[in-house]
Amino acid sequence: MITQFLLKGADRRITIMLAVLLALAVLVPASNLLLSPENPLHVPTYAMSLFGKYLCYALLALALDLVWGYCGILSLGHGAFFALGGYAMGMYLMRQIGPRGVYGDPILPDFMVFLNWKELPWFWHGFDMFWFAMLMVLLVPGLLAFVFGWFAFRSRVNGVYLSIITQAMTYALLLAFFRNDMGFGGNNGLTDFKDILGFSVQADGTRAALFAATAFFLALCLLIASAIVSSKFGKVLVGVRDAESRVRFLGYRVEHVKLFTFVVSAMMAGIAGALFVPQVGIINPGEFAPGNSIEVVIWTAVGGRGTLIGPIIGAVAVAFGKSMFTSAFPEVWLFALGGLFVAVTLFLPKGIVGTISGYVSARKAIKASKDAEAGVDVDKPIQPAE
Amino acid sequence: MSEARPRSLLYLDNVSVSFDGFKALNALSLVIEPGELRAIIGPNGAGKTTMMDIITGKTRPDEGEVFFEDTVDLTKKDEADIARLGIGRKFQKPTVFESHTVWDNLELALNRKRGVFSTLFYRLTAEDKARIEEILSTVRLSHRRDELAGSLSHGQKQWLEIGMLLAQEPKLLLVDEPVAGMTDAETVETAILLKEIAKTRSVVVVEHDMGFIRDLGVKVTCLAEGSVLAEGSIDYVSNDPKVIENYLGR
Numbered sequence A: 001m002i003t004q005f006l007l008k009g010a011d012r013r014i015t016i017m018l019a020v021l022l023a024l025a026v027l028v029p030a031s032n033l034l035l036s037p038e039n040p041l042h043v044p045t046y047a048m049s050l051f052g053k054y055l056c057y058a059l060l061a062l063a064l065d066l067v068w069g070y071c072g073i074l075s076l077g078h079g080a081f082f083a084l085g086g087y088a089m090g091m092y093l094m095r096q097i098g099p100r101g102v103y104g105d106p107i108l109p110d111f112m113v114f115l116n117w118k119e120l121p122w123f124w125h126g127f128d129m130f131w132f133a134m135l136m137v138l139l140v141p142g143l144l145a146f147v148f149g150w151f152a153f154r155s156r157v158n159g160v161y162l163s164i165i166t167q168a169m170t171y172a173l174l175l176a177f178f179r180n181d182m183g184f185g186g187n188n189g190l191t192d193f194k195d196i197l198g199f200s201v202q203a204d205g206t207r208a209a210l211f212a213a214t215a216f217f218l219a220l221c222l223l224i225a226s227a228i229v230s231s232k233f234g235k236v237l238v239g240v241r242d243a244e245s246r247v248r249f250l251g252y253r254v255e256h257v258k259l260f261t262f263v264v265s266a267m268m269a270g271i272a273g274a275l276f277v278p279q280v281g282i283i284n285p286g287e288f289a290p291g292n293s294i295e296v297v298i299w300t301a302v303g304g305r306g307t308l309i310g311p312i313i314g315a316v317a318v319a320f321g322k323s324m325f326t327s328a329f330p331e332v333w334l335f336a337l338g339g340l341f342v343a344v345t346l347f348l349p350k351g352i353v354g355t356i357s358g359y360v361s362a363r364k365a366i367k368a369s370k371d372a373e374a375g376v377d378v379d380k381p382i383q384p385a386e
Numbered sequence B: 001m002s003e004a005r006p007r008s009l010l011y012l013d014n015v016s017v018s019f020d021g022f023k024a025l026n027a028l029s030l031v032i033e034p035g036e037l038r039a040i041i042g043p044n045g046a047g048k049t050t051m052m053d054i055i056t057g058k059t060r061p062d063e064g065e066v067f068f069e070d071t072v073d074l075t076k077k078d079e080a081d082i083a084r085l086g087i088g089r090k091f092q093k094p095t096v097f098e099s100h101t102v103w104d105n106l107e108l109a110l111n112r113k114r115g116v117f118s119t120l121f122y123r124l125t126a127e128d129k130a131r132i133e134e135i136l137s138t139v140r141l142s143h144r145r146d147e148l149a150g151s152l153s154h155g156q157k158q159w160l161e162i163g164m165l166l167a168q169e170p171k172l173l174l175v176d177e178p179v180a181g182m183t184d185a186e187t188v189e190t191a192i193l194l195k196e197i198a199k200t201r202s203v204v205v206v207e208h209d210m211g212f213i214r215d216l217g218v219k220v221t222c223l224a225e226g227s228v229l230a231e232g233s234i235d236y237v238s239n240d241p242k243v244i245e246n247y248l249g250r
Helices: A002-008 A012-034 A045-070 A078-100 A110-114 A130-154 A159-178 A204-230 A232-242 A244-249 A254-280 A290-303 A309-328 A330-347 A351-374 B048-055 B079-085 B102-109 B116-120 B126-138 B154-167 B184-197 B210-216 B234-239 B241-248
Strands: B010-019 B022-032 B037-041 B063-068 B087-090 B172-176 B202-206 B219-224 B227-232
Touching: A002 A204, A012 A045, A012 A204, A012 A309, A045 A078, A045 A204, A045 A232, A045 A254, A045 A290, A045 A309, A078 A130, A078 A159, A078 A254, A078 A290, A130 A159, A130 A254, A159 A290, A204 A232, A204 A254, A204 A309, A232 A244, A232 A254, A232 B102, A232 B116, A244 A254, A244 B079, A254 B116, A290 A309, A290 A330, A290 A351, A309 A330, A309 A351, B010 B048, B022 B048, B022 B227, B037 B210, B048 B172, B048 B202, B079 B087, B087 B154, B102 B126, B102 B154, B126 B154, B154 B172, B154 B184, B184 B202, B184 B210, B210 B234, B219 B234, B219 B241, B227 B234, B227 B241, B234 B241
Parallel strands: B037 B202, B037 B219, B087 B172, B172 B202
Antiparallel strands: B010 B022, B010 B063, B219 B227
16 A cells, blocks of 8 residues: 555656666666776766765755645755754764774763763663664654644744744754753764764765665655655645645644644655765754755755755755855855845746746647647537636 | 524624724624525625634634534634534635646545545545536536636636535535626526525525625625624615615615
């Protein structure tokens, strides 16, 4: 039943994107590991890790699209869920360092020894186990989203007010995680990772596996998201976005609809964060910065909100552009990003994917009306309106 | 709850509500019987829409009682609960899901389980399909089923919204200005449709169009300044000096 549910949502565009992602998951690691560096098709490790990072961003943008594009909740704090997932993974990686840290303490991570802590804080227990850490990757962002959403949606906080409090949420977490006594390494965050599941995080093989895992999880989340939006629940979601009071007067509990979507989306963002951290080798409070969350909104808008594949394309394209741009003209990047957002809002309000599919369906409509005029293929006789 | 009161579908007693000191409803009392079609008229600001807001749980009254089927206290419920009890509402401005097709609009409105997981795993059954087909033909939108609701004309949107209310299978339908912006022919058709609907359920229609109300030929309640001014047949109400002074004469 679950597979049927998942596959039902995959239309042609989604299927193509899934195929691309799964092909990337196999081909890129294979080319990195199997081909010699002289081969023109060889993908160097740094490029693979960089692209893996973009795919994490793409997953984060996909998560945002689910709540913003379909449910109309403009979250300006999705970076917080991403960072929390990242911290959960980071805590696991810290515990894996064991006695190999600078201070050589078998249990305590270096920053705790440095702060002169004598024992592990309670919330660090269990993170030495991979399954527990992975559970937390889902549960911590999910729980935060649940509690936050429970209060916000019940009180019918909407529109710009909701956006502002999501922004405040991520900012509050930023300030909290900066503090040393929070127990998450203060402004240095968590870094110096050694192993993941017993494999060195620096090794090419591990990096290839992480890339493959990222592409795989992005494909999986895309499949889940497309199943959600194409179900009747997805139609309710769009209803909430377009005419919330109508949904309510039809007898749906709008707050439950929003809460479910928000929690699922936060968990996806958490997975993205967890895959991001071992590939970049660090997680620090900077990931909570409000600017990051706003960047996610820009990726989604550029790619086309409410399309699922648009945000994936937008995130990869803009993040790639950022890497190029910041190495060439580092000072002007923020202006370029702002300009991009203004340009997209003015000229491509549906984003790249939305504009292309709008163009394609307009062409089809024109062709259909020409055919109808020529008397070809009039499939349904149109009854005169009463 | 009084003992002598006859069995009613909707019972409002002494309902008052004020917004920032303005009394939108002032000791309003109204009884709708099962199967009744009732028209409500009154000048702007008479409290017609506020009354609907109170019945559907959008607004809470400051005082007074609102009972559905004699036993259910509507002032304790929210919109979704009240909709599930069987009270459907059509807004003044046609409110349909513009980016969904006509068919999807009706599918969403169908009176089925509305929880998160029931909708997530919902599959269209033959029975539901037949029901949607039936409603489509009732509201004369069969030929436009696959079109986006946003592309319908104003009158068709009004009809689609009425169709959505039918799909909800309500016991009581509240219809706010159904013929605003309709052509004369559409207005006549709408009156026929509403009379048809009222055969199986109660309908309350708020309307300004006196010709339309005459077409309906039902009991009329005239509201003014938040309470009932007159109640009776259209001829009785329209000859009432208070009604003429407050509403018709203006």
